Amino acid sequence: MPEPFLLRALLFGLGLAVVAAPLGCFVVWRRMAYYGEAIAQAALIGVALGLALSLDLTAAVLIVTLAVSGLLLVLGRQEVVPFDSLLGLIAHAALAGGVIAASLVSGRQPDLMGFLFGDILAITDADLYWIFLGGAAALAALVAIWRPLLSLSVHEDLAAAEGTATERVKLVFVIVLALVVAIAIKIVGALLTIAFLIMPAAAARPLVRTPEAMAVLAGAFGMLAVAAGLLMSVTLDTPAGPSIVLVLAALFAISILPSVLRRRR
Amino acid sequence: MQGREGLDWPLRPTGSSLQRERLGHDHPGHDHSHHDHSVHTRPPAVHDPAALISARGLALARAGRPILTDIDIDISPREIVTVIGPNGAGKTMLVRALLGLEPLDRGDVRRLERLVIGYAPQRFDIDRAIPLTVARFISLGRRGTRLEIERVLMDVGAGALFDRQLSELSGGELQRVVLARALVRSPNLLVLDEPVRGVDYAGEAELYTLIGRLRTERGFGVLLVSHDLHVVMAQSDRVICLNRHVCCSGVPQSVAQHPEYARLFGPQAARAFGVYLHQHDHRHDLAGEPRPPGAPDRRGNETGS
Numbered sequence: 001m002p003e004p005f006l007l008r009a010l011l012f013g014l015g016l017a018v019v020a021a022p023l024g025c026f027v028v029w030r031r032m033a034y035y036g037e038a039i040a041q042a043a044l045i046g047v048a049l050g051l052a053l054s055l056d057l058t059a060a061v062l063i064v065t066l067a068v069s070g071l072l073l074v075l076g077r078q079e080v081v082p083f084d085s086l087l088g089l090i091a092h093a094a095l096a097g098g099v100i101a102a103s104l105v106s107g108r109q110p111d112l113m114g115f116l117f118g119d120i121l122a123i124t125d126a127d128l129y130w131i132f133l134g135g136a137a138a139l140a141a142l143v144a145i146w147r148p149l150l151s152l153s154v155h156e157d158l159a160a161a162e163g164t165a166t167e168r169v170k171l172v173f174v175i176v177l178a179l180v181v182a183i184a185i186k187i188v189g190a191l192l193t194i195a196f197l198i199m200p201a202a203a204a205r206p207l208v209r210t211p212e213a214m215a216v217l218a219g220a221f222g223m224l225a226v227a228a229g230l231l232m233s234v235t236l237d238t239p240a241g242p243s244i245v246l247v248l249a250a251l252f253a254i255s256i257l258p259s260v261l262r263r264r265r
Numbered sequence: 266m267q268g269r270e271g272l273d274w275p276l277r278p279t280g281s282s283l284q285r286e287r288l289g290h291d292h293p294g295h296d297h298s299h300h301d302h303s304v305h306t307r308p309p310a311v312h313d314p315a316a317l318i319s320a321r322g323l324a325l326a327r328a329g330r331p332i333l334t335d336i337d338i339d340i341s342p343r344e345i346v347t348v349i350g351p352n353g354a355g356k357t358m359l360v361r362a363l364l365g366l367e368p369l370d371r372g373d374v375r376r377l378e379r380l381v382i383g384y385a386p387q388r389f390d391i392d393r394a395i396p397l398t399v400a401r402f403i404s405l406g407r408r409g410t411r412l413e414i415e416r417v418l419m420d421v422g423a424g425a426l427f428d429r430q431l432s433e434l435s436g437g438e439l440q441r442v443v444l445a446r447a448l449v450r451s452p453n454l455l456v457l458d459e460p461v462r463g464v465d466y467a468g469e470a471e472l473y474t475l476i477g478r479l480r481t482e483r484g485f486g487v488l489l490v491s492h493d494l495h496v497v498m499a500q501s502d503r504v505i506c507l508n509r510h511v512c513c514s515g516v517p518q519s520v521a522q523h524p525e526y527a528r529l530f531g532p533q534a535a536r537a538f539g540v541y542l543h544q545h546d547h548r549h550d551l552a553g554e555p556r557p558p559g560a561p562d563r564r565g566n567e568t569g570s
Binding site for chain 2: 147150151211
């Protein structure tokens with residue numbers, strides 16, 4: 001019988017893998033990896049905020065990820081600084097601010113490594129509610145906007161001309177992304193959350209011919225990586241978050257290999 | 266292709282000064298009486314209630330520069346309206362403004378209620394990150410049945426592409442697939458922005474013939490953007506000659522003979538038209554491009570110069 005903390009981590013990780021897969025596909029398709037990175041790194045400020053105010057950490061992180069999403073929406077309207085530079089700026093400013101804020105909240109002895117790279121010991125029953133209720137809501141929202149979001153990801157102007165409410169759909173997507181990132185921080189940490197979103201999707205891409213197959217296969221890869229990563233963590237005593245991400249990287253390497261070899265010829 | 270474009274749109278060093286002079290003349294309310302030709306009748310300032318799409322006083326500027334000024338345009342049901350104009354004339358911007366993809370600085374656009382638009386944008390870059398079959402791509406526009414999609418693909422000459430990945434298509438194939446997506450929507454307005462890019466020379470005339478035939482069968486209106494009046498004129502009901510404002514408009518023959526057309530595209534292009542209209546083919550392809558074998562004869566009999 002596995003330890004209860006391990007069981008919680010496994011349930012949490014598997015649930016997250018299911019939600020992260022379709023979301024991660026859209027992050028890949030819409031080229032929003034760096035956007036997600038900026039949101040995830042800002043999450044650290046949320047952690048500090050939660051510790052300082054004794055709030056539920058995921059709730060505090062969610063407030064911050066949503067606020068940063070809104071900030072990016074506003075900053076994206078100016079055209080002087082390119083958007084990717086803006087994302088880099090936000091990501092690192094947030095990281096710097098988050099690390100300082102977390103170290104200032106000294107009373108509770110925050111484990112900075114845990115927030116940066118994830119900590120399976122920190123997963124509580126409340127976190128399981130977050131992933132199963134919040135995750136289900138995120139998944140339901142994604143299913144509801146699946147078709148218009150896919151259409152506008154293929155060609156935004158075409159979708160808009162055909163009557164898709166592109167701005168509304170994009171807004172829902174950004175909110176779902178902020179929610180899932182906020183939940184995912186717990187297990188893989190602020191620095192590895194985006195890896196958990198894009199790696200399963202990227203590993204699935206070479207092997208599929210439809211968007212839905214990509215989402216399903218990404219989910220399978222994600223669940224496999226969670227199980228294998230946690231196993232690796234308990235047997236080799238490695239940190240769990242990085243172990244999961246390393247398994248995903250290995251899956252990606254195997255999956256992309258035939259495409260790379262084909263190009264070379 | 267290059268050669269023909271060279272003939273149709275000779276680079277004119279006077280182009281920019283010409284435009285400036287035009288724009289200067291074209292403030293709203295100007296009566297345009299100085300070129301009072303029968304083909305240039307200014308529509309009234311109210312929207313045409315029967316039109317599929319109707320714009321009045323449409324103007325937009327980007328970065329302080331006017332792109333379009335004071336455009337009135339109506340597209341009626343079953344009508345094929347072709348917009349022609351040189352590079353930078355604002356053709357694509359006009360289409361985008363009519364589709365609601367660009368915010369207007371002035372004027373307004375009215376669409377018929379329950380207007381279903383089928384749109385084929387000028388540029389379509391395939392995103393290889395998204396795995397998508399041709400059939401799935403088409404059904405993103407409207408969930409058509411397999412039979413419908415197969416039939417439309419057959420119509421546009423892309424019947425073999427049904428199960429192919431979008432990322433594997435050539436430019437010409439992709440253009441046809443995008444057109445198929447627009448058609449499967451059962452539009453009452455088809456908007457095609459330079460639909461022949463990447464389509465070979467023979468395919469070009471064939472594509473316009475197809476659009477003309479489908480218009481007759483299905484009864485949709487068509488807004489077509491083209492750089493080449495020669496090929497489209499047989500299928501067009503009305504031609505709008507655009508250079509940031511409407512220079513002239515009317516049935517294709519009258520536009521081709523209009524002095525504004527000659528001013529805009531050079532006397533060479535206009536002369537070529539005069540010859541064409543009188544059925545003495547001057548071999549416009551003499552711009553350097555031999556007519557490919559099997560191409561539909563677009564200009565009547567071939568009797569030398």
